[in-house]
Amino acid sequence: MTKDTTLPAPPADSAPSAHEGGGNGLLWVLVAVAVLFAFLRPRAPMDWLGLVDWQTVGALAGLLAITQGVEKSGMLQSAAQRLLARTTDLRQLALLLVATAAVLSALVTNDVSLFLLVPLTRVLATQAHLPLARLVVLEALAVNAGSALTPIGNPQNLYLWHRTGESFGGFMLMMAPTVLVMLFWLFVAVWLLVPRTAVALKPAAEAAPVQPRLLALSGVLFVGFVV
Numbered sequence: 001m002t003k004d005t006t007l008p009a010p011p012a013d014s015a016p017s018a019h020e021g022g023g024n025g026l027l028w029v030l031v032a033v034a035v036l037f038a039f040l041r042p043r044a045p046m047d048w049l050g051l052v053d054w055q056t057v058g059a060l061a062g063l064l065a066i067t068q069g070v071e072k073s074g075m076l077q078s079a080a081q082r083l084l085a086r087t088t089d090l091r092q093l094a095l096l097l098v099a100t101a102a103v104l105s106a107l108v109t110n111d112v113s114l115f116l117l118v119p120l121t122r123v124l125a126t127q128a129h130l131p132l133a134r135l136v137v138l139e140a141l142a143v144n145a146g147s148a149l150t151p152i153g154n155p156q157n158l159y160l161w162h163r164t165g166e167s168f169g170g171f172m173l174m175m176a177p178t179v180l181v182m183l184f185w186l187f188v189a190v191w192l193l194v195p196r197t198a199v200a201l202k203p204a205a206e207a208a209p210v211q212p213r214l215l216a217l218s219g220v221l222f223v224g225f226v227v
Contacts, residue, residue: 062225063115069218071119074210080123087199094135094194095187097121101139102146102183110147110154114140129200138190145182149175 038048070076087093097117104113117139125132147153151161151171161171 063112066218066222066225067115067119069214069221071123072211073215073218075212075215076120076123077127078210080120080127084124084128084199084201089196090130090199091190091194091196093124093130093199094138094190097135098138098142098186098190101142102186105143105145105147106150106153109152110143113143113147127202129202131194134193138186138193141186141189142183145179145186148182149179 083093083096087096101113101117104116108116118136121130121132121135121139124130125135148157149172151157151168157171157175161168164171164174166174
């Protein structure tokens with residue numbers, strides 16, 4: 001039996017938290033740039049408001065609100081416990097999450113797939129020592145690869161599908177070789193970056209109360225939001 005020489009991934013706890021300012025660096029840079037342009041190219045206040053894509057901001061706010069509803073329902077915690085109980089090692093867990101992200105993105109678009117999987121991954125990281133940032137990055141790469149397969153995987157594909165005049169199946173056949181290459185290298189990255197070590201569970205925390213009604217409401221709102 002060959003020894004796995006892959007370096008162990010750092011625990012999720014080693015990443016800087018938002019309270020330490022590690023996640024807000026880009027925000028402050030953009031604020032500074034905005035202030036600079038405010039002096040270099042003065043505009044009326046209403047013109048500044050017009051530069052914001054409020055439709056996109058509203059869409060993101062709606063998805064975040066629905067995602068919070070799913071998280072607060074307690075169902076993700078239950079699903080994470082079952083997933084960890086059936087997973088033998090960290091690499092297997094990463095491969096499962098990445099494969100799920102790729103398949104989902106081909107059906108419900110890449111951004112929606114992330115809004116479904118990232119909260120689950122965060123809950124998993126609260127129950128076990130996981131390289132959270134690394135898993136989220138791999139999931140982001142997976143949804144970009146998987147969404148390229150179908151016309152409904154992302155808005156760009158929808159536009160290209162209409163322009164080419166191909167059938168739904170014809171478009172998938174056209175994109176399949178490129179998608180297979182991307183997925184191959186993605187799974188190579190998972191194999192190299194995620195060690196085949198046992199998942200170390202954290203001390204069991206108090207179980208969150210399960211609220212099926214909140215989950216059902218979030219699900220209905222989510223379907224309506226996607227439509």
